[in-house]
Amino acid sequence: MSSVTTKTREPEASFSATSLAKLRHKPWYKSDAFRRLVMCVLLGVLFTIMTGEQAGDDVFYSLNDSLTNWPWLGTWVAVAVGIWALITFHSYLLGNPALSPVHKVIKDATAEVKKVTPVLGRREVKWPLIIALVVVLALLPTWVSGFWNQVMVNEIAVYVLLAIGLNVVVGWAGLLDLGFIAFFAIGAYSAAYWTGKLPVSPPVELTPFLVIPVAVLTCLVAGVLLGAPTLRLRGDYLAIVTLGFHEIIYLLATNADEFTNGPAGVQGVPHPTLDLGFWSYEWTTTDLEQYWWMIMVIAGILIFLFLRLEHSKVGRAWTAIREDEVAAAANGVNTVKYKLMAFAIGASTSGIAGVVMASKVQFVSPASFELMFSVLVLAYVIFGGMGSIWGVMLGTAFLAWLPQILKDYVDEQDRHMYLGAILVIMMIFRPQGLIPSRRRKRELNLAKEGLGDADAMTEPVGGRVS
Amino acid sequence: MNLNEFWDYLIPGISLGALYAVIAIGYTLVYGVLQLINFAHSEVFMVGAFAALLVFTKIEPSNPSGLMSVGLVALGFAVSGLAGAGTAFALEKVAYKPLRVRNAPRLAFLISAIGASFFLTHIAGKLFGRDPKPIPDLFVNKKVFEIFGARVSVLQLIMVGAAIVMMIGLDLLVNRTKMGMGIRAVAQDAETAGLMGVDINKVISRTFVIGGLLGGCAGFLFGLNSQVTYTMGFFPGITAFAAAVLGGIGNIRGAMIGGMVLGIVESFSAWQFGDEWRYVSAFAVLILVLMFRPTGILGERLGRTA
Incomplete structure (x- = not known):
């Protein structure tokens, strides 16, 4: 018996210690x-x-x-x-x-x-903290200089609104949308149209506040129109279709001179006014805090609604779709309906941001809707931690603030170089984002341990490497 | 519709389409092995163009012709191809590999690629200036022959010829060699390929290098055709990516067909609707095709079909 074992072992014996070491x-x-x-x-x-x-x-x-x-x-x-x-x-x-x-x-x-x-x-700690944070945020514009005030509203607040909207599409429903700014453009141009500033005149002129519901509706319709035929596409195909949609909207805004006034843009979109009969209010650019507060209120309402949505039936349907669309459909989730819903909700949030931007800056031109901005919003959302509203807001605020503060230290034209480097470094060391949502953190941990692929967008690429 | 004009627009369309096809292959290859959009591929293309620009600004060829021109063009291909391959290699090592090792989610790769793309674009702008610069003349871009009254120039011939050579070479490489077999195996099922003894890391790295080589050469051709700037990669990049998707992403022959289709569509829509509408119709065609064929003209994946 022993001789047999040695015989079968013979070829192995040729691996001497030295050759193995070699x-x-x-x-x-x-x-x-x-x-x-x-x-x-x-x-x-x-x-x-x-x-x-x-x-x-x-x-x-x-x-x-x-x-x-x-x-x-x-x-x-x-x-x-x-x-x-x-x-x-x-x-x-x-x-x-x-x-x-x-x-x-x-x-x-x-x-x-x-x-x-x-x-x-804990509840008794959480709520006072949130209230304190809101108060600090509300008072913030009165402490900073005019320049930073502009930045806070035009760059940070508007993009936070956008990111909250995109978070629904990407973070919750798991639809990769590379053309989110298209709806922002639609919102802004609706504001210009309904206030009578485009070369084509509207049936009735509205104030920007009344434009918001109209713009929301327009964006909803646009979202459904784009989404209905394309939402059966899988991840990356959807990405390129939304990107294409963005380019089409952008090029329409640039080239359809007789409707949009082309690259020159349109000026003089009025400030919103609020007239409740007994009380009226007018937004101006002289009082810098007004827009900040307006956006805070809008964002507050949206956050409240979206948080309610996240854990509702709809939110759970989104999670199911994000994690495994086929399984969700097999379990009776109407995937098309919920995907369209996410798309439309994201689009209308973007539209609101567009109206606010247009009436704040009073100027709409295609230059604010370049493809780069769509890509940037997506980067903000993922940088912050997709799926978690707080993370997304924090990430957006940070990344939108960063180029402005970098202006003081580096050449203005180099800012995007640093931004790019930060994105790469962040994704290497913290791919889940600043504050990942609890559910997502768990999914990622499971995926890391090889227990399932978490969702269609988290499956590890190129196999596992040792 | 004038038949002469038809040919006048078809020929630039074909040469542009050939370029898109070559760039689209880079997207499709990477998508095949990693299942992700290599957003930074457009910058590989830009780096290729800059490499040629730098070399020829240094050499300053004066009125080259004949054999000299042939040599210069060959040099241009070599330099830009190498630069593209090097960039793609570095890109994989810096922006993809660390994420792969950590099993990062797929969207993180996308953002990392976007970050790398921003970085490369703006560092090129900083280093080499932000104004468009032409590559010095390497040959006399004269008319070679006419097809139905439409002139075919030397440059167009080079573009189409180089693209055809590259595409045939790549097709052979992927379908006939051992390395190609490795690429196809990883594309089909990376984990199993790894178990069968394929070195996944090497295959991925080589795939990036091949894609970068093609992308760099395409950048050189594009630079000859127009000018070199730091943002030049953006539009061809998006269009080529659209072409890759149109043909069925992950499918090499699909990328070639998609590129050709988009190039010709762009050229014709520039003719019919005006130059400013060329991209609109390209994307409209893309959306229409995807509505009826959700996985592109030739359908999915590198391993399964090509």
Whole structure:
């Protein structure tokens, strides 16, 4: 018996200890440490280029300048190598890494956060906090300068509204919409149309407030018109169709001069007025807080409605569709109806934002509706943590604020470079977003452990890598 | 409808379509193996164009003709192809691989690609200037022959010829070689392919490189045809992506057909409705086709059909 075993083992025996070691041996240039070093040096060079001079007339100027600027290049490469050394040799440099001060601070902070989080969820803590936050937010415009006020309303608040709407479509129903700004444009142009500012005149002229329901209706119809024939498309096909829809709307706004006044845009969309008979109110641009408050009220109503929706029958139907459309349909969920609903709700929110934007800026032109903005809103939503309204709002506010604050530190034209880099870094280290929704966090964790694919949009790509 | 004009618009349509087809292949390849939209592919295309611009600004060819021109064009292809391949390789390593290792959700890949696209666009603008620049003349772009009165120029011949060579080469590569078999296997079922001994990481990396090579070359051709700017990748990128979807995303031959269709549709709609409407009709055709064939003209996936 034993001789048989040795016989069958014979071929294995040829793998001696030394040959196995040779097989396992990695040349130094393939070792992880060396690869990290190369990566770090390259990043250092990249950073030198990023922070270098703007290009001149000569194509080579900027490249030459930053690559021959030895002190600057040397500093960045040295920093990069230092970081590499810290990563690779931290146990030598700091002794036991678990004892390093940085590690301790992070550990303490996470422990602290973990202690605080459940307390925040308690009703007697949660509501006062929310009220305090609302009060602070309401008072915010009175503290900041005029410039920041403009930014808060035109860039941040309007985009937060948009993101809340897109969150319904992408975060809850799981429909990848790359043309969300198209509805924003429809809203803005309806505001211009119904207030009689477009070259074509409307049957009756309305004030922007009354335009809101009309714009909502228009966007609903547009959403249904686009959605009805296309919603049977799967994820990425839907993405390109919505993108195409956006381009069509954008190009219509640019080229149909006789209706939209073309690239020049239309001016003089009036401010909204509110006349309740006993009390009337007029929005102006001189009082900077007014629009902020108006958007806060609108956003508050929308958030309230959407939160109610999230855990209702409709919201659960959306979740079911997002996670597995076939299974949802098999269980009696009318997928087409609920998908259309999500699409239409998102579209009308976008329309409201469009009306508000148009009446605040008093100017509508195709330049505000470029495709890039659609992509940006999607990025905001995912950056914040799709599916969670608070996360989405926070993410949007942060990413919309960032380019404005960057203006003070870097060249204005470079801002999107940094924005792009931040998006990549964020997705590498925190793909679930700033504040992921609880359900989504669980789905992602399950998917990570290989228990199901979570949903159509979370399935791991390209198989698992070891 | 004037028959002469028909040919006048068909020929630029075909050469444009050939370009779209080559770029669309890059989208479709990556979609095949990773099932995700490589939003940054348009920037690979832009980098290819810039590489050619840089090299030829340095060389400054003066009135090249004959063999010299052939050499220069070949150099252009080599440089832009390499630059494109390098960019795509780096892109995969920086913006995709770390997410793949962490099993990130699919939308995270999309956002990471969008971020990389922003980054590349604006760093190119910063480095090389934001004004459009022409690539210096590499050959005399004269008329070669006429088809029904429509002139066919040297550049158009190069565009179509290069596209055909690249497409045939790619088709052979994917369908006849071992590497192609690996790509198809990963496209069909990555996990199982991994169990069968296919190195998934290598296949994905190589797929990006192949797509980048084609994208870079297309960028060079596009730069010859018009000018080089940092935002030049955007519209061809979207249109090529639309072409890939139109043909059935993940399907290489589908991408070729889709590109051709969109190029010709664009050219004809520029003729019939005016130049500003060309993209509108391209996207309208896309939406119409997808309404009736939800998975594109040739249907899905790299592994199953192509």
